[in-house]
Amino acid sequence: MYTIGQVANFLGVSRDTLKYYEEKKLVKPKHDHENGYRKYNAYDIHDIITTNFYRELDIEIRKIQEIKQCTSIIDLEHLLAEQEAKIIEELAYKKRLLKKINSVKKDYCKIKQHLGEFTVKEMEPLEIKGEITEYAAYEEYEIIRNSTESLKKAVTLTSARRVIHFDDEGIKEEKFIVVRKIEDNDKTPKGEVLSYPKCIYTVIEDGRFVNGEKNIDHEVGERLLKIAHENGYELIGKAYINILLTTYEEGLERVFLEMYAPIK
Known part of the structure; x- marks a missing residue:
């Protein structure tokens, strides 16, 4: 028979965990009624090892309790299959998160390299999936969610x-597309494909921290035409404008935008 301290040391678990189990x-360790100490035998230790194994598989305590009441190994098979499906789904989601993190890291590199600088580069192909009225048309965001690898909480x-659309006199028209x-x-995109081999490219900064409520379209347009x-x-x-990254300074947003202006 072993004390709770010995078992905790053997198995690398806390006393609180053993008490919780x-x-x-x-x-169900035996209790010494004279001194109140718990005494664990080999079967108790086996129960703890098995419980830890199921917890490592991220199976809930309630489900582990059900396993202990199983009358057939088939019940356990079904439970493990259910847990396997959850883990596969979670792995797919983690892959999407990693892809998003890598994308944001690349966008950060674009900001460091191109902020305020103009260069010529290709605008890689985009498939048009639809249109929205504007960025603030929140009721139209379903089309954005359907066209983006979804995250659990974020749009x-x-x-x-x-x-x-612009000319030398300024902006003539604008719209918002989802791509x-x-x-x-x-191999075979279903919608219209946008692709421009040569564009004037830059990253510009907007947001209340740098511009207050001021519209910078006119300034950017003039500089683009000059270049x-x-x-x-x-x-x-x-010109096609995309939000790269939003951050904050002194409580005010800093929005970094990339712009492609195709060249004939």
């Missing part, structure tokens, strides 16, 4: 693009 009737705006990045294995004229580029009169 006892409270939930997953282990991400990475699939939304602001499309500006999906075309992966290498996508095009200075380098002999002929713009087609469109």
Whole structure:
């Protein structure tokens, strides 16, 4: 027979955990009525080891209690199959989270490299999935959720693009589209595909921390036209703007946007 301290040391678990298992009737050590000490035998230790195993599989205490009441190994088989399905689903979600983290890290690199600087680069192919009225059209966000690999709690705006039509006199029209990045294995996209081999590209900063409530479209448009004229580029009169990252400073948002302006 062993004391609670010895068992805790053998198995690397806390006394509180052992007391919790006892409270939930997953282990039933004998009590010495004279001194109140618990005494664990080999069967008790086996119960603790088995309970720890099921907890390692992330099976709830209630389910472990059910396992101890199982009358057939088939009951356990069904429970394990159910837990396996949950873990597979969670792994798929974790992969989506990792993909999102890597995407945000790449966006952060874009900000460091291109903030306030203009260069020429390709706008990679995008499939148009639909339109929304504006970023603040929250009632229309279902189309965004359906076009983005979903997270459990977050609606991400990475699939939304602001499309500006302009000329030398300024902005003529704008709309907001919902897009999906075309992966290498996508052979037959269903919707219209946007693809421009050469664009003037830049990252700009917006948000109340840097601009207050001021609209910076006019300033950015003037600089874009200036860059095009200075380098002999002929713009087609469109720009695609995407939110890269939102952060905060002194309680005010800093919004980093990337812009592609296709060249003829």
